[in-house]
Amino acid sequence: NAGVTQTPKFQVLKTGQSMTLQCAQDMNHEYMSWYRQDPGMGLRLIHYSVGAGITDQGEVPNGYNVSRSTTEDFPLRLLSAAPSQTSVYFCATNAGGMNTEAFFGQGTRLTVV
């Protein structure tokens, strides 16, 4: 099993460009989330999904869109990249329930110039 797979691992964008960060899981988990990790700060929730067709905003959703058409995939879209979106992005999944473990992907390091 691959677990949680994120692509690409690294990306450099110019300000104003758009792109999609991919996240795929083969664990059949209901919950999927996107976080960003910045130096000196804890991971912050961008968007999350509790199942196919259902998404909701997290703590820092501005500038990002998501969709969840299947259980397996949860792409994160940057519509018009800004330097403030330079960060490391992590996708995470977990099964339903309050005390279930969260599994993280390897991360995507994004630089916006």
Next chain:
Amino acid sequence: KNQVEQSPQSLIILEGKNCTLQCNYTVSPFSNLRWYKQDTGRGPVSLTIMTFSENTKSNGRYTATLDADTKQSSLHITASQLSDSASYICVVKAFTGGGNKLTFGTGTQLKVEL
């Protein structure tokens, strides 16, 4: 506002020594507390998950404690190894209506040296 604070920010120890990392939180209502290990350039990996009723939980050389009354947790690493060099992140989950809303600490950066 929910917050998780960790100390120390960084720590250097010699291989074979023990160490303890601290976590204080103000997350309410409390559901569970997790410790994650994050190697450089990798995603976090779960070490332990503790609920309100659990005081201690072990995972190999890692032992986590929880005092829900004082809202403090610690992670003790025994007989450290070079591979323990990583960031250790304390994460607290609150009861919510849905989703996976976790509050993350900024981590303790541990370096184990020969």
